[in-house]
Amino acid sequence: MEQDSGMFTVQSTIGSVLCCKCGILMQPNAANMCAKCLRSEIDITEGLQKSVTIIHCPECDTYLQPPRTWIKANLESKELLTFCVKKLKNLNTVRLVHAEFIWTEPHSKRIKVKLKVQKEVLNGAVLEQAFTVEYTVLDQMCDSCSRVQANPDQWVAAVQLRQHVSHRRTFFYLEQLILKHDAAKHAIRIQQMDQGIDFFFGKRSHALKFVDFVGKVSPVRSRNDKQLVSFDSKSNDYNYKYTFSVEISPVCREDLICLPPKLVNSLGNLGPIVLCTKVTNSIALLDPFTLRHCFLDADQYWRTSFKALLSSRQLVEYVVLDVEPVSSEVTVGGSRYILADAQVARVSDFGKNDTIFNVRTHLGHILNPGDNALGYDLYSANSNDIELDKYKGFSIPDVILVKKSYEERRQKKRGKARTWKLKSLNMEVDSTARGYNEEKISSEYEQFLRDLEENPDMRFNLSLYRNKEYQPSEMASSVADGDELPSIPLDELLADLDLSDVESNDDDSMAE
Amino acid sequence: MATRLQFENNSEIGVFSKLTNAYCLVAIGGSENFYSTFESELADVIPVVKASIGGTRIIGRLCAGNKKGLLLPHNTTDQELQHLRNSVPDSVVVQRIDERLSALGNCIACNDHVALTHPDLDKETEEMIADVLGVEVFRQTVAGNMLVGSFCALTNRGGLVHPHTSIEDLDELSTLLQVPLVAGTVNRGSEVIGAGLIVNDWTAFCGSDTTATELSVLESVFKLREAQPTAIVDEMRKSLIDTYV
Numbered sequence: 001m002e003q004d005s006g007m008f009t010v011q012s013t014i015g016s017v018l019c020c021k022c023g024i025l026m027q028p029n030a031a032n033m034c035a036k037c038l039r040s041e042i043d044i045t046e047g048l049q050k051s052v053t054i055i056h057c058p059e060c061d062t063y064l065q066p067p068r069t070w071i072k073a074n075l076e077s078k079e080l081l082t083f084c085v086k087k088l089k090n091l092n093t094v095r096l097v098h099a100e101f102i103w104t105e106p107h108s109k110r111i112k113v114k115l116k117v118q119k120e121v122l123n124g125a126v127l128e129q130a131f132t133v134e135y136t137v138l139d140q141m142c143d144s145c146s147r148v149q150a151n152p153d154q155w156v157a158a159v160q161l162r163q164h165v166s167h168r169r170t171f172f173y174l175e176q177l178i179l180k181h182d183a184a185k186h187a188i189r190i191q192q193m194d195q196g197i198d199f200f201f202g203k204r205s206h207a208l209k210f211v212d213f214v215g216k217v218s219p220v221r222s223r224n225d226k227q228l229v230s231f232d233s234k235s236n237d238y239n240y241k242y243t244f245s246v247e248i249s250p251v252c253r254e255d256l257i258c259l260p261p262k263l264v265n266s267l268g269n270l271g272p273i274v275l276c277t278k279v280t281n282s283i284a285l286l287d288p289f290t291l292r293h294c295f296l297d298a299d300q301y302w303r304t305s306f307k308a309l310l311s312s313r314q315l316v317e318y319v320v321l322d323v324e325p326v327s328s329e330v331t332v333g334g335s336r337y338i339l340a341d342a343q344v345a346r347v348s349d350f351g352k353n354d355t356i357f358n359v360r361t362h363l364g365h366i367l368n369p370g371d372n373a374l375g376y377d378l379y380s381a382n383s384n385d386i387e388l389d390k391y392k393g394f395s396i397p398d399v400i401l402v403k404k405s406y407e408e409r410r411q412k413k414r415g416k417a418r419t420w421k422l423k424s425l426n427m428e429v430d431s432t433a434r435g436y437n438e439e440k441i442s443s444e445y446e447q448f449l450r451d452l453e454e455n456p457d458m459r460f461n462l463s464l465y466r467n468k469e470y471q472p473s474e475m476a477s478s479v480a481d482g483d484e485l486p487s488i489p490l491d492e493l494l495a496d497l498d499l500s501d502v503e504s505n506d507d508d509s510m511a512e
Numbered sequence: 513m514a515t516r517l518q519f520e521n522n523s524e525i526g527v528f529s530k531l532t533n534a535y536c537l538v539a540i541g542g543s544e545n546f547y548s549t550f551e552s553e554l555a556d557v558i559p560v561v562k563a564s565i566g567g568t569r570i571i572g573r574l575c576a577g578n579k580k581g582l583l584l585p586h587n588t589t590d591q592e593l594q595h596l597r598n599s600v601p602d603s604v605v606v607q608r609i610d611e612r613l614s615a616l617g618n619c620i621a622c623n624d625h626v627a628l629t630h631p632d633l634d635k636e637t638e639e640m641i642a643d644v645l646g647v648e649v650f651r652q653t654v655a656g657n658m659l660v661g662s663f664c665a666l667t668n669r670g671g672l673v674h675p676h677t678s679i680e681d682l683d684e685l686s687t688l689l690q691v692p693l694v695a696g697t698v699n700r701g702s703e704v705i706g707a708g709l710i711v712n713d714w715t716a717f718c719g720s721d722t723t724a725t726e727l728s729v730l731e732s733v734f735k736l737r738e739a740q741p742t743a744i745v746d747e748m749r750k751s752l753i754d755t756y757v
Contacts, residue, residue, distance in 0.1 A: 012678035020701045023725035028675035032701030122701075 030125035044119040045131040059145035070142045094119045111135040155200035157207030162196035163248040172448045176462040183213040191428045219298035222246040255308035288362040315374040318344040325364045340364025361401040375401035421467040466493040514716040523719025524707040531710040534579035535600045536560045539569035561599040573617035581605040581644035585614035607644045611637045618661045628660045662706040670733040694733040
């Protein structure tokens with residue numbers, strides 16, 4: 001007797017018995033029958049489905065999971081295996097151990113799956129058996145493919161985005177925002193129109209989501225409507241085309257606005273002449289003389305819809321002769337301003353005559369004598385505004401400075417590529433339309449890019465990509481003179497992923 | 513020679529009957545088929561007795577015996593006891609014993625010389641067994657099971673045990689009992705040998721589910737083929753030669 005680890009264990013070798021059916025020697029098991037006899041006796045796959053029909057759409061290579069979902073799967077893939085196994089009904093009486101595909105010709109319209117199942121039989125013995133299930137594939141076009149086939153340009157919902165101004169700055173900015181948030185990923189078609197963009201969607205819910213998104217980033221007013229396309233009287237199914245008309249407020253950044261008297265009173269006498277500093281889903285207005293600001297909601301704006309007096313196209317360049325700060329630095333709505341008195345002269349007047357304007361400006365924090373600034377020339381402007389006429393005895397200032405100008409330095413840098421670039425939406429542009437001016441649009445785009453460079457808060461919501469074609473020039477010395485042009489630091493740029501071509505519409509694999 | 517039969521459509525005949533070299537006990541069934549099978553095999557040789565124990569029919573599992581004696585559990589009524597005393601041959605001692613484990617057929621497996629018992633049996637019971645049955649008693653387990661009477665069937669010529677018995681156990685038991693032992697099954701792979709099979713030195717009865725393979729194993733281990741048929745042939749040969757001379 002060996003004593004090891006305090007326990008004496010008897011060595012036991014299992015003897016062999018005869019199988020009770022066929023008499024061959026075997027190790028005893030719970031059924032005391034050899035595996036072959038057991039298998040010949042009992043078929044655990046009895047009652048399980050051996051042939052099943054599945055429906056496949058040849059256009060989009062999807063399989064139907066009733067009642068209405070279509071699942072995308074390639075032949076002999078994991079998703080197809082899961083789908084096939086889920087189709088079998090009585091599989092809960094046995095335990096599934098293994099499943100795999102058996103190769104069939106791709107055009108044979110048959111899929112074979114080998115399944116190994118286990119079940120307990122006869123007083124505790126667990127029997128494992130393999131069996132094959134054959135799936136017959138029937139071809140049937142799914143609903144979305146048949147709709148596309150019938151009319152490829154068929155849209156169900158359309159969103160018409162409009163802004164009644166003469167420039168497209170807002171749409172450039174919106175385009176970048178849409179790209180960043182992928183808001184238009186369900187759009188079937190995007191078409192550029194005069195004064196706006198049209199988006200077409202396959203489902204009303206997609207269009208609604210898009211309209212909501214636009215409402216969050218711009219002050220909009222929208223209405224919607226539907227048009228009956230067809231209806232089935234038996235099942236009372238009505239098919240409509242839905243249209244959403246979204247109007248963006250015509251007030252843009254850097255616009256000069258004269259507020260209507262009622263609004264001035266309700267805002268607490270915020271001087272009738274204001275500058276628009278920022279437009280998100282609300283409009284930020286700044287009084288340049290008192291440095292007071294306010295925000296107008298979309299609702300508030302549309303109640304007293306006012307138009308801009310002068311917009312950024314009418315900016316005139318001035319040379320700053322002298323700057324005298326009047327008040328200390330004030331932080332207004334996230335940006336710093338200093339109220340200052342400035343002596344300016346128009347660049348067009350500069351050498352020729354002595355026309356000098358003394359103005360109060362809010363740009364005391366960045367203007368220095370000798371700088372160029374852009375501003376609105378109210379002295380020589382002929383404004384035809386009803387609101388302005390309502391103010392009797394109100395002295396209109398001559399000049400309102402809006403921003404600093406980097407025009408000179410831009411001249412030096414002309415022709416050099418930028419270190420960054422932007423992506424664009426896949427828009428259809430109708431270049432033969434009346435009023436389409438390609439030169440005007442490209443100059444507006446250039447202006448937009450400059451705006452992006454100068455304003456970091458405008459860049460905040462967008463994705464900028466590193467321009468691979470940009471080579472840092474050998475003319476590094478030329479940048480050293482004078483102040484640097486405002487440029488975008490490299491760490492704000494996203495490296496352009498090479499998947500940019502592939503990322504286009506990973507269309508819903510589950511289409512209803 | 514092994515016979516296949518059923519008790520009321522149930523193959524576990526060892527539950528309803530007990531067979532020894534001196535007598536056979538049979539339960540009272542609905543039809544007479546069970547009884548008549550035993551009668552046809554055994555009538556001239558040993559008495560076939562219909563009995564009940566404690567009012568039940570599971571007499572095979574409640575009593576234990578050999579040609580020298582019969583042990584009955586404490587719940588046997590006086591009338592049953594008297595009936596059995598009257599029916600079995602006089603050489604057989606019928607004794608009722610007081611034992612906590614009252615299913616004596618499950619706890620005791622015996623032949624005419626040696627007995628295996630449940631390891632937890634009382635000391636007095638062990639003495640009674642040795643006394644009444646005239647055997648040597650060994651406390652043992654079979655394939656890790658304490659109910660030795662259920663999992664093995666024993667005669668003077670051989671024995672059949674639970675199929676999961678290891679080879680070492682088989683050797684040990686064989687040495688103790690001094691008979692050849694085989695691990696096997698009855699009733700189509702059932703491990704409960706004692707319930708499916710009753711056997712004595714020249715004949716055996718098993719449940720109708722028993723396969724041919726199992727039957728051949730039984731006949732070889734209990735040496736049932738050398739019984740009567742060959743004896744008859746021998747006698748015939750002798751008589752033939754007689755007339756010649």
